[in-house]
Amino acid sequence: MTEEGTFCLVLHSHLPWLPHHGSWPVGEEWLYQAWAHSYLPVIELLERLAAEGRRDILTLGVTPILAAQLDDPYCLRACHDWLGTWQLRAQHAADRFRHADPLLRELASAEYRAADHALALFETKWQHGFSPVLRSLVDSQAIELLGGPASHPFQPLLEPRLRGFTLRTGLADTALRIGNAPSGIWAPECGYAPGMEHDYAAAGVRRFLVDGPALRGETAQAHEVGDSGVVCFGRDLDVTYRVWSPKAGYPGHPAYRDFHTWDHPTGLKPARVTGKHIEPADKKPYDPALAAEARAEHVADFVRTVVRKLRRIRAEQGKNGLVIAAYDTELFGHWWHEGPQWLADVLRALPEAGVRVTTLRGALAAGHQGAPVDLPASSWGSGKDWRVWDGAQVSDMVDTGAELQRAILSIVDDKLGTLRDPTIDQIVREGLLALSSDWAFMVTKESAADYARRRATQHTDRCTELIDLLRAGENERAAELAAWLRRVDGPFGQLDARGLRTG
Incomplete structure (x- = not known):
């Protein structure tokens, strides 16, 4: 069989720092839904393919902020409880639907079986957290792991010192959990500013992902950015948008399970999409x-689309090309119920169609690298620029964030000596959480905007209060507050603010 070309699937796993922050729609429930419906089945799929001898199956990005939650003892206990509650909700659904449409009765049974299977997976493989599970896939080279900066900031809006520090902290956190720092990253929101490739090179990052328009659609090869030695890969939007786009995609098909329609007494989703303009009460089981x-x-359709694109590349360039499709991991199972099985089918069907399926590192090893490029400022958000994170709707947050960064750097320069200071560590930790890109995204997209502003303000106020206490000479009170914050809500225990010192 003629090899058509190379396909890389890149998944990005990320949720904001959520533990101890309330309930649905944006608190812990969000985390446990994604854990149960996306992370468990996707990892199980990868383990199954790895057991068959498959290597370089896909490239998986796991943000440090998510890894911290999936290893957190509180979250592990709470997720186990949530899975048990899922079983109970399915039992309640069986009673509630016992005289209803047979499809609803079958749905209740299927939910119970799914919950039972998820519990078995969790109790046998996940009790010590995500890192041991993930490390096995990384060590066997079944996947390529991408890291990222701590707290998922929109990097172009960070002061250079903070930008470098949060990247090093994120990579160090991944190394602590997995054993090695990844050499590739999925930059938060694919945010890029000219010159950031040199930050990457200094931190040991050798490859990263951008959105296709940043390369003017020239995504059939990887490209070195300038003369930095750092290579960028571009997401192919024509292919990616077959699955998920701002306006359409497979998950909206009338036969698929509807994410937005709930049976509130059971917390299950019993309807199919049915149609775009059908009211929830009128949707079919x-x-x-x-x-x-x-x-x-x-x-x-997806396989045909990939093959067609690869053949077009070969016809135009006279050599085999590369197609990269990239998605949030949470699409597969959490947002799109059928997503994990679709993913499993695609990963088997593409090789059968003559397509090499590999990782970003595998694509480089296969020679898919073109001429160097200079990249423009970009992201994967609306307009492919920075408007989601620095637009008019969030201008006050941008100004507050800039002021906060100056305050953090000032207190580090004025108060931090050669010995580690847990209070200043906590100042930096709270500052990084305040600067998460998630808050601006949620405000701009009007998705739980009040929650996002509250979270950003909460971390900003904590950071500022600690700084003010140190400025006032209230070192003991500051240390007590920092210790309390670290106990109740503290990812990145290894964060060492001395990495922000100059000289």
């Missing part, structure tokens, strides 16, 4: 057989 037919059609 979910039918797995119809969904399976749609999934098979969409697997075939």
